[in-house]
Amino acid sequence: TICAGDSAVLLAGTSFGNINWYDASSGGNLLYTGNRFTMFSQQSNASLYLETESMGCISPTRKKVSVVANTFSPITNIVNPDICAKNSTTLSAKIQSGRLLWYDSDTASQPVFTGLSYTTEILNGSKTFYVRSENKGCFGPKIAVTPIVKASPFSGFSFQIKANRTVMVSPINIGSSSVFWDFGDGTTSTNTTVNHRYTQNGSFNIKLILTSLQTGCKDSTIIPVSVDNTGLPSINSFSSIIIYPNPSNGNISVSIQVASTQSTEIQINDLSGKCVYRKKIELSTGKNMLNVETGLSKGLYIFSAGNSHIKLIID
Incomplete structure (x- = not known):
């Protein structure tokens, strides 16, 4: 058994005489005489027939030898969705038989995953992965798969708790992004820096959502705060x-x-x-x-x- 395109080295032995290799069970073409026969770059299955011969005497029947040339399955339907940075993505493809091997570089010898779909690590920028098929020990070529990773904003923010249940919030860096605040009490704002006064004491989750005006990607941060009407600045x-x-x-x-x-x-x-x-x-x-x-x-x-x-x- 070989992979299509490989050479097959066939060995046979006899206690005396010669071994003749034919392409048919009777008649046919004599391909080779000897104990070792090499079929170069064999692309498909083949059958050979061996007979022994000594001093003009030939074996009454020829012995059949089969060569099986396995092939890898072509990869189709590669799915490579666009994502926003700071997310993972799932790459997938289809094959008719065998399995898919996923690599994180074109020189890697060991796959990072085996299966029809592969979920990457969190991606912050462009990275190329590679996939190849394997069937019965026969490997196809590596195919590059590069997810398009769109830039995402960074939604960190600072806050200051002031007197009378007031909290001042401000993004660290909005870049070219729109701003949306949710103060956890039903109040929202699209201003950059906000002084928000709560109507009652308690703990609230302040959420900032930045949306990139260029890519549409979003990023959010939630920070819990506690306020009361006697609070002092931090x-x-x-x-x-x-x-x-x-x-x-x-x-x-x-x-x-x-x-x-x-x-x-x-x-x-x-x-x-x-x-x-x-x-x-x-x-x-x-x-x-x-x-x-x-x-x-x-x-x-x-x-x-x-x-x-x-x-x-x-x-």
Whole structure:
């Protein structure tokens, strides 16, 4: 058994005399005489017939030898949907027989997944995957599949709790995006910076949705806040906070601008709310630079410092 296009090396033995290879059970063409016969670049199944011959005596019947040339199944109907950044996508294709192997590079020898559909990791930009078919040990060529990943905004925002149930919110960076606030009490706003006053004490989820005006992609962040009518402004009110690079490999630089010396805590939570990094820091008046080695695996996280919360991407 071989794969179509491969060469088949056939071996036969006899205690004496010669072995003749024919293309028919009787008559036919003599293809070769000897113990080792090679069929080069065989594309299809074939049958050969062997007879032994010694001193003019020929075996009464020929022995049949079959060569099976398997082929890979062509790949059809590749589905490669467009997605917004910070999402995974599902790539799929069809074959008539065998299986599909998915790779994350054209030089990879081991597939990352085997099956008709493959769900990628979270993608923050363009990346090319490769798929090939396999049938009975025969492999087809790798075919490139590149999802179109559209840019998404980053919806981190800062907030400050003021007196009389008032919360001031502002996006970290809206870029070319539209803004939508949901304050968790039935009130919404499309203004960039908002001072919202709640009518009653309690805990509320403030949600910011940014929609890219160029790609239509959305990103949202939800932060819970608690307010009452005696609340005072938070001491951890930052003039600005910037994280770069974002996305990163887990090592980030943080720039925090404050109006006065203060203590605060930086914290990173995963999307389930679990704290995966925490550190207390001292901030001096003006601009403070921090280098943070998170050691986190790939994924989406929320970076918090004081009342500022930024979506952090590790890729």
